[in-house]
Amino acid sequence: MNKIAGVLLAAGGAIALGGIALHRHEPINALWIVTAAVCIYLLGYRFYAAWVAARVLSVDGSRATPAQRYDNGRDFVPTHRWIAFGHHFAAIAGPGPLVGPTLAAQFGYLPGTLWILVGAVLGGCVQDMTILLLSTRRDGRSLGQIARDELGPIGGFAALIGTLLIMILLIAVLGLVVVNAMKHSPWSTATVFATVPVAILVGVHLKRLRPGRILEGSALGVALVLLAVLAGGWIDAHPLLRGWFDWPSLPLAGFVIGYGWIAAVLPVWLLLAPRDYLSTFLKLGTVALLAIAIVILHPQIRMPALTAFIDGHGPLFGGKIFPFVFITIACGAVSGFHALVASGTTPKLIASESDVRLIGYGSMLLESFVAIMAIIAATLLDPGVYFAINTGAGVVGSAPAAAVHTISSWGFPVSVQQMQTLAHEMGETTLFARTGGAPSLAVGMASIFGSTFGRGLLSLWYHFAIMFEAVFILSTLDAGTRVGRFMLQDLLGHVYAPLGRTSWYPSVLLSSTLIVAGWGYFLYVGVIDPNGGVNILWPLFGIANQMLAAIALSVATAILVKSGRLRHAWVTLLPLAWLATVTTVAAWQKVASADPRIGLLAAARELATRLAEGALPAPVAAVAPQLIFNQRLDAWLTGFFTAVLWLVILDMGRVCVRKLRGLPVPASSEAPYQPAPRLGALALAGELSREGGR
Amino acid sequence: MSPLRRAIGRTVRAAVGWLRAASGDDAYERYLTHHARAHEGPPLSRRAFYEEREKAKWSGVSRCC
Numbered sequence: 001m002n003k004i005a006g007v008l009l010a011a012g013g014a015i016a017l018g019g020i021a022l023h024r025h026e027p028i029n030a031l032w033i034v035t036a037a038v039c040i041y042l043l044g045y046r047f048y049a050a051w052v053a054a055r056v057l058s059v060d061g062s063r064a065t066p067a068q069r070y071d072n073g074r075d076f077v078p079t080h081r082w083i084a085f086g087h088h089f090a091a092i093a094g095p096g097p098l099v100g101p102t103l104a105a106q107f108g109y110l111p112g113t114l115w116i117l118v119g120a121v122l123g124g125c126v127q128d129m130t131i132l133l134l135s136t137r138r139d140g141r142s143l144g145q146i147a148r149d150e151l152g153p154i155g156g157f158a159a160l161i162g163t164l165l166i167m168i169l170l171i172a173v174l175g176l177v178v179v180n181a182m183k184h185s186p187w188s189t190a191t192v193f194a195t196v197p198v199a200i201l202v203g204v205h206l207k208r209l210r211p212g213r214i215l216e217g218s219a220l221g222v223a224l225v226l227l228a229v230l231a232g233g234w235i236d237a238h239p240l241l242r243g244w245f246d247w248p249s250l251p252l253a254g255f256v257i258g259y260g261w262i263a264a265v266l267p268v269w270l271l272l273a274p275r276d277y278l279s280t281f282l283k284l285g286t287v288a289l290l291a292i293a294i295v296i297l298h299p300q301i302r303m304p305a306l307t308a309f310i311d312g313h314g315p316l317f318g319g320k321i322f323p324f325v326f327i328t329i330a331c332g333a334v335s336g337f338h339a340l341v342a343s344g345t346t347p348k349l350i351a352s353e354s355d356v357r358l359i360g361y362g363s364m365l366l367e368s369f370v371a372i373m374a375i376i377a378a379t380l381l382d383p384g385v386y387f388a389i390n391t392g393a394g395v396v397g398s399a400p401a402a403a404v405h406t407i408s409s410w411g412f413p414v415s416v417q418q419m420q421t422l423a424h425e426m427g428e429t430t431l432f433a434r435t436g437g438a439p440s441l442a443v444g445m446a447s448i449f450g451s452t453f454g455r456g457l458l459s460l461w462y463h464f465a466i467m468f469e470a471v472f473i474l475s476t477l478d479a480g481t482r483v484g485r486f487m488l489q490d491l492l493g494h495v496y497a498p499l500g501r502t503s504w505y506p507s508v509l510l511s512s513t514l515i516v517a518g519w520g521y522f523l524y525v526g527v528i529d530p531n532g533g534v535n536i537l538w539p540l541f542g543i544a545n546q547m548l549a550a551i552a553l554s555v556a557t558a559i560l561v562k563s564g565r566l567r568h569a570w571v572t573l574l575p576l577a578w579l580a581t582v583t584t585v586a587a588w589q590k591v592a593s594a595d596p597r598i599g600l601l602a603a604a605r606e607l608a609t610r611l612a613e614g615a616l617p618a619p620v621a622a623v624a625p626q627l628i629f630n631q632r633l634d635a636w637l638t639g640f641f642t643a644v645l646w647l648v649i650l651d652m653g654r655v656c657v658r659k660l661r662g663l664p665v666p667a668s669s670e671a672p673y674q675p676a677p678r679l680g681a682l683a684l685a686g687e688l689s690r691e692g693g694r
Numbered sequence: 695m696s697p698l699r700r701a702i703g704r705t706v707r708a709a710v711g712w713l714r715a716a717s718g719d720d721a722y723e724r725y726l727t728h729h730a731r732a733h734e735g736p737p738l739s740r741r742a743f744y745e746e747r748e749k750a751k752w753s754g755v756s757r758c759c
Contacts, residue, residue: 071728071732072728073724073725073727073728073729073732074725074746074747074750075750075751077724077728079715080715082712083712083715083716086712086716087716091756091757091758092758094757094758094759095759096758096759142754142755163755170759174759206744207741207744207745208741211739211740211741211743211744212718212719212721212722212740212741212743212744212747213719214717214718214719215713215714215717215719216719218717268748268749268751268752269744269745269748272752273748273751273752276757277717280717281717330759331759335758335759337758337759338758340755340758341755341756341757341758344754344755344756345751345754345755345756475757476757476758476759479752479756479757480757482752483754483755486753486754502753545759
């Protein structure tokens with residue numbers, strides 16, 4: 001029976017992919033992409049994931065998990081697999097799979113789609129599931145600790161530094177995305193600002209008024225933020241109030257930085273926790289709604305399969321399709337960050353090892369599907385409109401007439417009139433040069449929702465989409481700053497012991513300030529950059545994220561070899577080799593390319609020359625020294641990432657070679673086997689019903 | 695009650711149960727059950743439990759890109 005289903009699935013996937021192939025020269029329907037994706041996911045889950053879990057990882061349902069052994073009713077809680085799936089998915093899915101595919105759509109719809117599917121099934125999902133199982137077998141220890149135990153201090157230190165840096169870059173680039181979405185948009189700004197008092201209100205409700213009634217508090221919060229979307233429209237229509245929320249990007253960046261600092265030092269129950277409940281509900285609701293709307297509407301994809309920009313002169317960011325599509329789309333295909341979550345909260349919830357396939361592999365498949373929906377939302381736009389929204393003024397100029405002329409000359413016709421009508425429909429004054437991906441995604445989502453559920457409400461849908469993106473970007477920003485603070489305090493504690501105490505207020509203030517200053521700097525430079533900043537920051541974040549994935553896969557490979565499973569080590573080694581290749585090639589090009597659109601040092605040189613010649617317009621000349629410094633700094637940072645990456649890979653190789661030669665290696669840190677308690681005796685948290693149990 | 699209504703009732707109850715468990719809405723009740731089974735002495739109050747749970751949740755990596 002299963003075999004028949006498998007064959008049917010394979011046939012469905014093949015027909016859908018064939019449909020995509022046959023339609024290469026005419027517009028294809030998004031439903032083909034959705035069908036191909038779902039079939040590939042089901043095949044990957046049913047066959048590859050099952051094989052990896054059983055044969056490579058030797059998943060053993062009879063083995064007691066940390067949740068069973070340390071069950072304390074608080075953080076170690078054996079949890080029903082579908083609940084744990086919900087928790088894990090909510091934790092891994094952030095704005096990354098929405099922004100990356102939107103940017104990568106400049107290459108056409110095909111490269112991004114293929115990488116999202118193949119990368120997830122063979123790379124990202126395998127990474128997530130493997131790390132989840134390895135951590136579950138090690139009492140839920142973190143990736144950094146596992147690296148230290150299994151490889152040695154070098155691997156452990158590299159993982160720690162890598163995590164800290166990636167956090168800073170992630171927050172900076174996400175902050176930039178929000179700032180670009182709010183720039184000169186009173187409606188967006190007012191709505192996003194309103195989410196802060198709403199979150200505080202929910203926080204007070206959950207702590208003081210009705211402690212722990214999370215559903216009730218979240219329902220209240222969601223109703224209030226929806227009201228805030230409406231209220232934003234009234235403010236936008238009011239001549240006086242409108243002015244209060246109409247800001248250029250620099251002060252908005254200041255607000256975001258100040259907000260991040262305050263959120264990091266306030267107690268979590270007041271702002272961070274309630275905001276996260278809101279963002280989780282909005283995220284799950286919107287993703288489900290988007291999936292339904294795409295199926296109902298089944299829009300035509302208007303972007304070509306491949307654009308001319310695969311040769312490297314793309315307007316959103318420079319660089320050829322190889323390696324840059326694989327760097328731009330990290331989350332959604334392979335995301336190293338997931339290894340931190342898979343070795344954090346989730347392993348403490350696992351009720352049985354046999355659940356890791358659903359929770360680890362399955363959650364990542366769903367995230368990959370979110371990325372597919374983002375690429376559909378970007379490519380169903382008229383390509384001319386897509387490029388007009390996403391191209392920075394530094395590339396096409398700030399005058400609309402010049403911009404549409406340049407973009408039309410690329411073969412993607414668009415007119416000023418068309419852009420004005422669109423901006424008017426969306427309730428914005430302009431949509432030109434709204435870089436960062438959020439506005440173009442919001443236009444795409446508004447078109448989908450508007451066409452499915454009523455076209456008169458386009459501007460409401462647009463600002464709902466902006467609010468939805470902003471809420472969980474800010475939620476990642478809070479949480480990331482806080483985690484960064486803890487990591488920094490841990491490091492500083494080695495220098496001066498009291499600084500390591502997480503509740504000592506001077507240390508809290510100092511470390512929070514340092515972390516916020518770190519990402520605040522990159523955010524500031526991104527804001528003053530006439531090209532929009534995202535073109536530099538996003539690839540850098542992508543490189544950092546893939547580097548972290550490569551570290552996680554190195555640790556996994558070393559453990560497979562050490563435990564005598566050399567024959568199957570290719571399961572993690574293959575994605576590792578691919579990621580190491582794309583990351584290294586991309587990093588090399590970012591540092592050394594002579595093309596200033598790609599190479600950071602070349603860009604710094606070109607800018608310095610033009611500054612010295614006096615060839616720069618006055619506003620650019622004023623910030624040029626900072627841009628030059630930042631490009632050089634980014635080049636060093638890229639080089640540093642590559643060095644850390646190869647250090648870990650070499651360390652992994654050293655441990656593997658020693659093992660194969662029979663020399664001593666660090667002992668396995670796996671917890672010894674204990675039989676799981678009898679299932680009947682165990683009441684799973686969130687048991688659905690008697691039939692729903694296992 | 696007709697079988698259909700029973701089935702609908704069961705589905706709705708299961709959905710609400712899932713939502714409560716997934717959001718952590720029932721965490722305190724679960725903690726009380728656990729406490730009664732495995733510990734002596736008075737359990738934490740609802741408010742103290744909520745505060746401690748949020749603190750523990752946000753001291754590690756629990757959100758990502």
